[in-house]
Amino acid sequence: MPFPSPDTRHPVRLPDGTELPINVFLKAVIDHPRIEVGDYTYYSDFDPPANVSGWAARIAPYIFPSSSERLRIGKFGQFAHGTRFVTASANHRMDGISTYPFAIHDPERIFSYPSSLPQGRDTVIGHDVWIGMNSLILPGARIGNGVIVSSGSVVSGTIPDYAIVGGNRAQVLRMRFAEADIARLNAIAWWDWPIDKIIVHEALITGGDIDALARV
Numbered sequence: 001m002p003f004p005s006p007d008t009r010h011p012v013r014l015p016d017g018t019e020l021p022i023n024v025f026l027k028a029v030i031d032h033p034r035i036e037v038g039d040y041t042y043y044s045d046f047d048p049p050a051n052v053s054g055w056a057a058r059i060a061p062y063i064f065p066s067s068s069e070r071l072r073i074g075k076f077g078q079f080a081h082g083t084r085f086v087t088a089s090a091n092h093r094m095d096g097i098s099t100y101p102f103a104i105h106d107p108e109r110i111f112s113y114p115s116s117l118p119q120g121r122d123t124v125i126g127h128d129v130w131i132g133m134n135s136l137i138l139p140g141a142r143i144g145n146g147v148i149v150s151s152g153s154v155v156s157g158t159i160p161d162y163a164i165v166g167g168n169r170a171q172v173l174r175m176r177f178a179e180a181d182i183a184r185l186n187a188i189a190w191w192d193w194p195i196d197k198i199i200v201h202e203a204l205i206t207g208g209d210i211d212a213l214a215r216v
Contacts, residue, residue: 003199006039009052021048026073029055034063038075038127040195046081059083062090066111069120074127074145075191082134088120090139126161127191145186146176161186181210188213 004011009028010019023044026037029052049058056063059079060071067089092099093116103109103116121140125131129143132151137143142158149155150166150173159165162176162185177185190198190205190213198205204213 003195011042022046024048024055026055026059026077026079030059032056032063033065034067034069035060035071035073037073038077038191040075041073041077041079043079043083044081060085060087063087064089064111064114067114067120068117069139070122071125072122073125074129076128077125078130080131080133080135080151083131083137084135085123085125085137086139087123088139089114089117091117091120093117127189145191146182148176177210184210184214 004025006025007028008025010021010023011025012020012023014020023042026041026043027039030037031053035056043055043059045058049055061084063069063071063085067087069088071085071087092101095118101113103113123137123140124142125137126143126145126147128145129147129149131137131149132153134151135149135153135155138154138156141155143149143155144159144161144163146162147159148164149170150164152168153166153170154168155165155170159170160172160175162182163172164174164176165171166173175182190201201213201216204216207213
């Protein structure tokens with residue numbers, strides 16, 4: 001059976017053909033002007049939104065069409081239940097006496113409020129990133145390729161490629177590979193290969209022999 005298209009809404013099927021509604025390719029369910037999602041990145045949610053339009057708000061509840069920042073997600077991401085991306089539009093103004101967002105209680109001003117906030121950094125998630133259950137990614141975080149985020153982590157700042165992080169605030173627990181090997185993996189960039197080539201070489205991609213993968 002061919003690998004599912006990245007536009008497949010529910011890519012996980014049981015042997016009897018039953019689709020699992022708790023697992024979605026995000027590219028197939030998110031249509032938002034401020035969110036970019038790469039191919040084959042999936043999200044698992046034990047209580048999925050009732051409508052497909054609810055997925056954007058589920059993963060990033062504070063990014064709006066009028067927001068200045070973007071949420072940019074790479075390919076082949078693996079996001080567990082409860083993962084949330086808190087983007088810059090979740091902030092309140094802090095340049096005055098009160099931080100209270102009066103405008104959001106006025107129907108005529110609610111959608112203009114995000115544009116009154118200071119310019120926020122984009123939140124950027126690299127390729128092949130695994131984010132564990134109930135993790136919180138804070139505004140402007142930059143998570144590198146191949147990063148593993150432990151369950152329940154609160155991630156901010158820049159996380160280097162192929163790090164394992166955990167905690168609140170998340171700290172680098174260890175690196176998955178040596179610096180030279182990380183450079184080689186980024187140069188190989190298997191996530192940019194055609195999907196047929198990826199499937200043929202799945203064992204190498206999920207294995208540990210970087211030399212063999214480089215030869216491919």
